[in-house]
Amino acid sequence: MKLTMRLGERSYDIIVKAGGLGRVGQLINLDRRALIVTDTGVPAEYARTVAAQCGKAKIVTVEQGEGSKSIAGFEQVLTAAMDAGLTRSDVVIAVGGGVVGDLAGFAAASYMRGVDFINCPTTTLAQIDSSIGGKVAVNLGHTKNLVGAFWQPKLVVADTAALDTLTPRHYANGLAEAVKAGLIADADLFELFETEDAREHIEEIITRSLVVKKNIVERDERENGPRAALNFGHTLGHAIESREGLGGVYHGECVALGMLPMIDDSKLRQRARAVYKKLGLPARVTYDGDKLMEYLRHDKKSGAEGVKTVRVRELGQHYFQFAGFDELRALAKEGVR
Numbered sequence: 001m002k003l004t005m006r007l008g009e010r011s012y013d014i015i016v017k018a019g020g021l022g023r024v025g026q027l028i029n030l031d032r033r034a035l036i037v038t039d040t041g042v043p044a045e046y047a048r049t050v051a052a053q054c055g056k057a058k059i060v061t062v063e064q065g066e067g068s069k070s071i072a073g074f075e076q077v078l079t080a081a082m083d084a085g086l087t088r089s090d091v092v093i094a095v096g097g098g099v100v101g102d103l104a105g106f107a108a109a110s111y112m113r114g115v116d117f118i119n120c121p122t123t124t125l126a127q128i129d130s131s132i133g134g135k136v137a138v139n140l141g142h143t144k145n146l147v148g149a150f151w152q153p154k155l156v157v158a159d160t161a162a163l164d165t166l167t168p169r170h171y172a173n174g175l176a177e178a179v180k181a182g183l184i185a186d187a188d189l190f191e192l193f194e195t196e197d198a199r200e201h202i203e204e205i206i207t208r209s210l211v212v213k214k215n216i217v218e219r220d221e222r223e224n225g226p227r228a229a230l231n232f233g234h235t236l237g238h239a240i241e242s243r244e245g246l247g248g249v250y251h252g253e254c255v256a257l258g259m260l261p262m263i264d265d266s267k268l269r270q271r272a273r274a275v276y277k278k279l280g281l282p283a284r285v286t287y288d289g290d291k292l293m294e295y296l297r298h299d300k301k302s303g304a305e306g307v308k309t310v311r312v313r314e315l316g317q318h319y320f321q322f323a324g325f326d327e328l329r330a331l332a333k334e335g336v337r
């Protein structure tokens, strides 16, 4: 399946295909220097498959986990780019999950004020969501994505066969972002989770989720308005993620939990919980309300009084509503536990 993100001169193709990693060189010029960024948890053969198609490739392998999405990880990648002699006409290629994509993308945005970036996502989360849209970042301390840029890739190749090596927990984690896409904009996608086996329909799930995100990003690349819909579940989700210490509860799991209080209709909330259980996502969490609020007050999306939240009133439709910090606390108490 091929989609095209239409953003004028920053447009690019998104390929969703089993075996795609072996075909990157047929889709874009790789006859140049390439820095391939991967991590220690991604099977090494994936990066080697891409490297074999490049004119001159160097692979840099960061430690797996959210900890590498840091200033230290960023420096490691930039230093590798410099040591590899990358010039402005060369390319940085991510082969990994959202951590590698966000890190490599931010390095590509910054190195020599910006070089080409290709994203080859290998997790469900990255194939369903993080590899498109151009948000790249690293964390600062425990604060998620505080330092980053908008830097669109030149090409995205999602090889669905690469998902076969994921742990079941990571596989389910990424599906949370597809459930999100269904809840905010595609009722049929949500219902597919209720009636079918997700693994058997993974290409359709990835493609439908990407279409939801693509349609929104094309209208609002820099998140001045409608793109904020993609943050559904992320306000409380990020707060839970930070409270747990980065990496303890996975990103998608936190988003799944963060979405529940933002679903107005209790019957739909129960349906979402049932989908989470079917997929192996957490449906309840205990938390310290004071710590959650402390994080929310420091979130980069928060104002002095509260946060603009994304809500779902009925399946496939969302709206925006401002919520004060006290209201958020009450919502979280009702919906997350």
Ligand SMILES: NC(=O)c1ccc[n+]([C@@H]2O[C@H](COP(=O)([O-])OP(=O)(O)OC[C@H]3O[C@@H](n4cnc5c(N)ncnc54)[C@H](O)[C@@H]3O)[C@@H](O)[C@H]2O)c1
Residues within 6 Å of the ligand: 039, 040, 041, 042, 043, 064, 065, 066, 069, 096, 097, 098, 099, 100, 102, 122, 123, 124, 125, 126, 129, 130, 131, 132, 133, 134, 135, 136, 144, 145, 162, 163, 164, 165, 166, 167, 170, 173, 174, 250, 251, 252
């Ligand atoms: N930029 C965006 O728009 C955006 C959107 C959503 C999430 N994110 C970010 O994405 C990150 C989470 O991404 P993630 O869930 O992919 O986590 P991840 O990148 O940490 O990958 C999860 C684990 O799976 C391993 N792995 C990756 N591919 C594999 C494969 N094919 N087989 C076996 N193991 C594999 C990795 O080594 C890692 O240990 C978070 O930092 C989050 O903030 C970014």
